[in-house]
Amino acid sequence: MIEVKGLHKEFDGKQVLSDINIKFSPGECSLIIGASGSGKTVLLKNLVGLYEPDQGDILYDGKIFTKMPLKEKKLFRREMGMLFQESALFDFATVQENVMFPMDFFTDWSFEQKLERVNFCLKRVNLENVNHLYPNQISGGMQKRVGIARAIAMNPKYLFCDEPNSGLDPTTSIVIDRLIQEITKEYQITTVINTHDMNSVMEIGDHIGFIHKGKLVWEGNNKEIMDSDCQPLNDFVFANNLARQLKKNK
Amino acid sequence: MNNLFQITGEYWQLMSRVFRKPEKWSIFRKQFWTESQKLILASLLLLFIVSASIGAVITIQTANNLESPFIPKYYVGVMARETLVLEFCSTMVALILAGKMGSSISSEIGSMRITEQIDAMEIMGVNSANYLILPKICAATIFSPLLMLTSFFIGLLGGGLLVAITGIITLAQYIEGLQFAFREWYIFYSMIKMAVFCFIITSIAAYFGYYAKGGSLGVGRSSTRAIVVTSTLILIFDLILTKLLL
Ligand SMILES: Nc1ncnc2c1ncn2[C@@H]1O[C@H](COP(=O)(O)OP(=O)(O)OP(=O)(O)O)[C@@H](O)[C@H]1O
Numbered sequence: 001m002i003e004v005k006g007l008h009k010e011f012d013g014k015q016v017l018s019d020i021n022i023k024f025s026p027g028e029c030s031l032i033i034g035a036s037g038s039g040k041t042v043l044l045k046n047l048v049g050l051y052e053p054d055q056g057d058i059l060y061d062g063k064i065f066t067k068m069p070l071k072e073k074k075l076f077r078r079e080m081g082m083l084f085q086e087s088a089l090f091d092f093a094t095v096q097e098n099v100m101f102p103m104d105f106f107t108d109w110s111f112e113q114k115l116e117r118v119n120f121c122l123k124r125v126n127l128e129n130v131n132h133l134y135p136n137q138i139s140g141g142m143q144k145r146v147g148i149a150r151a152i153a154m155n156p157k158y159l160f161c162d163e164p165n166s167g168l169d170p171t172t173s174i175v176i177d178r179l180i181q182e183i184t185k186e187y188q189i190t191t192v193i194n195t196h197d198m199n200s201v202m203e204i205g206d207h208i209g210f211i212h213k214g215k216l217v218w219e220g221n222n223k224e225i226m227d228s229d230c231q232p233l234n235d236f237v238f239a240n241n242l243a244r245q246l247k248k249n250k
Numbered sequence: 251m252n253n254l255f256q257i258t259g260e261y262w263q264l265m266s267r268v269f270r271k272p273e274k275w276s277i278f279r280k281q282f283w284t285e286s287q288k289l290i291l292a293s294l295l296l297l298f299i300v301s302a303s304i305g306a307v308i309t310i311q312t313a314n315n316l317e318s319p320f321i322p323k324y325y326v327g328v329m330a331r332e333t334l335v336l337e338f339c340s341t342m343v344a345l346i347l348a349g350k351m352g353s354s355i356s357s358e359i360g361s362m363r364i365t366e367q368i369d370a371m372e373i374m375g376v377n378s379a380n381y382l383i384l385p386k387i388c389a390a391t392i393f394s395p396l397l398m399l400t401s402f403f404i405g406l407l408g409g410g411l412l413v414a415i416t417g418i419i420t421l422a423q424y425i426e427g428l429q430f431a432f433r434e435w436y437i438f439y440s441m442i443k444m445a446v447f448c449f450i451i452t453s454i455a456a457y458f459g460y461y462a463k464g465g466s467l468g469v470g471r472s473s474t475r476a477i478v479v480t481s482t483l484i485l486i487f488d489l490i491l492t493k494l495l496l
């Protein structure tokens with residue numbers, strides 16, 4: 001369980017997030033949606049401690065993460081997995097070495113054991129026979145999937161994904177969404193996903209928070225989202241014709 | 251001025267994260283050897299060319315300027331040796347390496363910073379400063395005295411080659427000069443200087459890379475700043491160390 005309490009964040013006097021209060025529960029895919037530039041990435045980076053909030057706290061299972069000393073934070077982070085918006089794969093390492101990286105540091109497994117885990121994770125994201133390629137030799141969508149494989153390599157308790165399926169084709173998108181949902185339920189992971197993809201929202205949105213201009217203006221799930229009377233949310237959800245048509249037919 | 255305080259503060263803060271016990275020695279060892287190979291291979295060719303030609307140039311200049319019959323010919327060898335060991339092989343070579351090693355380290359780490367690779371390590375709970383920077387600093391500092399020695403020998407060889415080819419003085423006179431009033435301490439002094447300089451180059455360049463921001467332009471900017479700052483510090487420390495050690 002992750003709790004965000006009264007989070008404020010500004011950059012050079014420009015308010016990016018104001019008074020965010022939200023809870024993320026284990027075994028549930030929590031989606032943060034919002035327009036480009038609304039502050040989703042900034043929120044995620046505050047959650048994992050890459051940015052320091054200006055005000056407010058972030059609690060992991062009741063422990064105040066924001067005030068933890070660095071050493072404790074470091075231990076805590078071994079239970080986190082994160083997929084970055086631009087994948088952030090290590091370009092000095094092959095796909096296999098990327099996924100193996102956290103295992104090298106934090107396990108005493110033999111190479112064979114590590115390799116088995118790597119191949120298991122790569123297979124789950126539909127990647128095979130790319131073990132020895134470097135990140136610049138694979139496509140953007142493949143990089144994203146390697147990023148996911150790396151994020152789940154250590155069986156994290158908390159999983160953060162920044163736009164896991166931007167740049168993926170619809171089929172792979174759904175595969176990835178389902179994968180994230182599956183492991184979230186299977187291992188009771190607390191999963192937070194940033195997205196502006198309405199397909200994902202309808203597919204896996206157990207819990208959805210809508211951010212508009214740095215404020216959390218709506219919370220609910222994928223069954224409620226179609227019938228909300230929150231104007232900015234409706235503008236966001238029904239931005240395209242197909243969605244408007246669906247709503248009309250309903 | 252404020253900026254200077256901020257940089258100094260951040261630098262020490264970073265160094266306090268760099269100088270920690272590595273998570274696993276096996277990983278550190280592997281990184282250390284990779285970095286050492288990179289460092290030596292990358293600087294060897296440059297070192298050979300520059301040292302040999304400077305050795306030759308010093309020899310030719312000294313020989314041409316020694317007109318007084320009262321100064322023995324072997325003095326050319328003495329001059330070449332002293333110039334090389336006292337200043338060239340440590341300070342000048344370090345200034346050259348500051349450009350080459352410094353820019354490659356700061357742009358390597360800087361590009362990892364802006365593509366969020368460093369953040370990705372931090373999220374895993376890896377001390378990125380320790381993992382990325384410590385092996386570089388150790389490799390450079392430990393192997394730099396060797397680089398200095400190599401540069402010294404190549405420089406002397408360059409001078410010798412010139413003497414042999416042009417016959418300005420005889421080779422025997424040159425070699426006599428090399429041995430005349432030779433002080434071993436100068437070699438150690440030069441090796442110590444080189445180790446300090448290489449520590450400065452790697453740690454400062456790593457600092458500028460680690461705190462790079464503003465896209466690829468920012469990476470370029472930070473590696474330029476790294477070179478300016480390291481070159482200045484090398485000259486300042488040259489003065490300090492000479493005062494202390496000689
Ligand atoms: N490091 C930073 N320094 C200054 N401003 C920043 C920084 N990071 C983000 N911002 C600002 O915060 C705002 C929100 O950015 P953020 O990256 O969170 O958007 P986003 O919702 O993730 O958008 P997208 O869907 O396009 O990824 C933007 O206006 C951006 O300019």
Ligand SMILES: [Mg+2]
Pocket residue numbers: 040041042085162194
């Ligand atoms: Mg974003």
